[in-house]
Amino acid sequence: MMEEGKYIYCIMGTNEGRNFGPIGIGDRGDGVYTIGYQDLSAVISNSPMTKYVVSRENMTAHEKVIEEVMKDYSVLPVRFCTVATSAEEVRNLLRKRYTEFKNLLRDMDNKTELGVRALWKNMNAIFQEIVDENKKIKQLREKIAAKPSDQTYADKIALGEMVKASLEAKKEREGREILDGLKKSSVDFRTNKIYGDNMILNAAFLVDRSREKEFDNQVDELSTKYDGRIKFKYVGPVPPFNFVNIVVKWK
Structure with a gap:
């Protein structure tokens, strides 16, 4: 036994x-x-x-x-x-x-953890914005379209790398804007790994219980501000796993 x-x-x-x-x-x-x-x-x-x-x-x-x-x-x-x-x-x-x-x-x-994830809703629109905002990407797309497909391999690789870099920069900008709007009502925050092309923020916030309603309202305001563009997933209150994790090593 x-x-x-x-x-x-x-x-x-x-x-x-x-x-x-x-x-x-x-x-x-x-x-x-x-x-x-x-x-x-x-x-x-x-x-x-x-x-x-x-x-x-x-x-x-x-x-x-x-x-x-x-x-x-x-x-x-x-x-x-x-x-x-x-x-x-x-x-x-x-x-x-x-x-x-x-x-x-x-x-x-008297503190609790609240989690917020932000995801773009329409990736086709986001990729179109990237093309419209980046002259070099637009020119390279036009160059590829004008060539026979068997002569575009290197250009397609370059285009993919340019789009990826622009996508990451766009994620950083928009994610930071949302983070800046929420962290004002928190004691502390942690940013976690984001997944997929459409996730732009994955963060945990340590919030005083007396300001939990204020934080709720800020999430609601952001949802209204970005309606049609960004979907918010809001979780909590949960234990403060992102801020405390007691590790015990028995001797």
Whole structure:
């Protein structure tokens, strides 16, 4: 039989005993509860001492527990698949990193993460804008059109590189404009990798809960401003994964 340990989801700034229900990772119905040290607690559930597969099911279970806790508390998310051998090892973690956790909890107090992605709606229109805005691209397209197809290989390669560079520059300009409009209502922000030709912004914002409505309104205003051109995907509030990720290395 596999040895049992304690799966850690997050850290919170209180030592009041809490039970969050049978929502633990692993689909066994394990109860999620707290183990405390002074005025800190780790949110944990019983778990086999195993390395969990990085799957949608497991990641969702991990995140849902943290989301449940953050309904009532500010939290420090702990990296997925952090399993202690015992309750005492959890308390030792809280004791050894007490000052670090207290400082981070102060930084995260009453704050939440909101995510915004911005995507162009009509790529044909965007590519046409690139041609219209760049004289060299327009001239090279006309040159290719006037040549037999078997003589245009090098020109087509050059054209593709020019269009790609112009597209990236356009993404940067428009993404930065949106970012500048949103970061004014946030405490901090992170830009993440963008995917595909049409995504121009993928960002996370750390927002004080007292300004969450203000941030919502700014997203609405941007949606109206860019209606027909840019689609916004707005997610949150979620745990501050982009700003805190507690990593534990057991000795």
